[in-house]
Amino acid sequence: xxxxxxxxxxxxxxxxxxxxxxxxxxxxxxxxxxxxxxxxxxxxxxxxxxxxxxxxxxxxxxxxxxxxxxxxxxxxxxxxxxxxxxxxxxxxxxxxxxxxxxxxxxxxxxxxxxxxxxxxxxxxxxxxxxxxxxxxxxxxxxxxxxxxxxxxxxxxxxxxxxxxxxxxxxxxxxxxxxxxxxxxxxxxxxxxxxxxxxxxxxxxxxxxxxxxxxxxxxxxxxxxxxxxxxxxxxxxxxxxxxxxxxxxxxxxxxxxxxxxxx
Numbered sequence: 001x002x003x004x005x006x007x008x009x010x011x012x013x014x015x016x017x018x019x020x021x022x023x024x025x026x027x028x029x030x031x032x033x034x035x036x037x038x039x040x041x042x043x044x045x046x047x048x049x050x051x052x053x054x055x056x057x058x059x060x061x062x063x064x065x066x067x068x069x070x071x072x073x074x075x076x077x078x079x080x081x082x083x084x085x086x087x088x089x090x091x092x093x094x095x096x097x098x099x100x101x102x103x104x105x106x107x108x109x110x111x112x113x114x115x116x117x118x119x120x121x122x123x124x125x126x127x128x129x130x131x132x133x134x135x136x137x138x139x140x141x142x143x144x145x146x147x148x149x150x151x152x153x154x155x156x157x158x159x160x161x162x163x164x165x166x167x168x169x170x171x172x173x174x175x176x177x178x179x180x181x182x183x184x185x186x187x188x189x190x191x192x193x194x195x196x197x198x199x200x201x202x203x204x205x206x207x208x209x210x211x212x213x214x215x216x217x218x219x220x221x222x223x224x225x226x227x228x229x230x231x232x233x234x235x236x237x238x239x240x241x242x243x244x245x246x247x248x249x250x251x252x253x254x255x256x257x258x259x260x261x262x
Contacts, residue, residue, distance in 0.1 A: 006036055007221025015226035017249065018062070019233020025062060025226060026156035027115060029055040031256050033218055046202065046213070048108045049099060053195035053213030054222075055155030056188045061223045062230070063157055063184030075178025077171070080135070084144045084183055088158070089190040091148025096194025099153055100202060100213075107153070112260035114154045115253050121160070122250035134169035147183075152191035157184030 010032045014025040033051035042050060070076050099107055133139070143165055151158040159180040166176035192214065199212025209217040 003036075003040070003217060004221050007218050008225045010036070010218075011222035011225035012229050014058075014222065015229030015231075016233040016236070018226070019230035019236070025058060025222075026052075026055045026154060027118060027253060029058060029222065030111060030155045031115075031260070033215075036218070037215070045104050048104050048111065049195070049199070049202075049213045050210070050215050052099060052107070052111070052153070052155035053096075053192065053199065054215045054218045056152065056191045056195065057214050057219045058222050058226065059155075059157045059184055059188035060192060062227060063181065063188055065227050065230075066181040067185060070178035070181045073174075073178070075174045076182050077175055077179045078182070080166075080171075080179050081182045083135075083137070083140055084162075084179075085186045087141045087144025088148040088151075088183055088186045091145035091150075092152045092187045092190035093148075093194045094145075095149035095152025096191045097198050098149065099195070100198040108260050111154045112257045114150070115260070116257035118160055119250040119253040119257060122246050122253075128168070130168040130170070132170050134165065148187055148190065151187045152194065157181075158187045159184065 010029060013032075014028045017028055018025050030048070030051045033054060034047055037047050037050060038044070067076070102110070134143075147158050147161045147165075150161065157180075159177070162180035162183050163173075163176045166179060167173060171179070196212035196214055199214070202213075209215055
């Protein structure tokens with residue numbers, strides 16, 4: 001019973017921060033699950049793999065609700081999503097394979113590096129518009145493939161990469177955020193399939209709740225609360241100092257990165 005409560009609590013914090021600060025849940029879910037899975041006694045050599053795979057599984061659900069909300073507001077460029085999707089799917093599947101090849105320590109350090117970069121990024125202004133040629137087929141495919149791969153390696157929906165790129169390509173910030181939300185679904189689905197398929201080949205001490213690198217109990221506990229509380233977080237934007245909270249979160253993320261590096 002205690003495990004269900006812990007996973008639900010992770011979902012509460014994930015939902016609130018996602019709605020309040022516009023952050024992807026992976027940066028909260030992965031470090032949290034690392035602690036919980038360690039406490040549960042899961043194999044140390046695969047803790048980070050299971051945490052990342054499970055985080056991506058939650059994104060398959062949360063991305064749908066986010067996608068629907070942005071679609072209702074007409075903030076998604078579906079033609080652009082169509083162009084991005086092949087590279088995102090290929091990159092995510094390859095990223096899942098790379099994750100299974102990497103040792104736990106290397107994958108953990110890669111996640112720590114990404115968390116560190118995101119913590120620093122929160123202090124920068126948004127990138128300026130540069131060139132619409134970034135939306136041409138070749139650069140777009142290269143970018144989307146790399147984005148899918150990185151997203152699968154750290155357990156995110158890709159928003160922190162897609163939004164700045166689309167803004168640089170002279171897309172409006174609302175269109176960039178909406179289109180990015182739609183991109184989270186192909187990323188997470190392809191990566192989850194990879195983590196299930198490639199995870200089956202690893203010698204993991206499986207539980208009844210586990211398929212490959214996906215922990216279903218954690219997934220169900222998190223999504224039970226995260227979607228609901230994301231709406232609460234969105235409403236709190238009007239009454240809380242978002243920029244101050246973002247700075248505080250960036251410092252927490254920085255400490256998490258340093259801890260994982262060590």
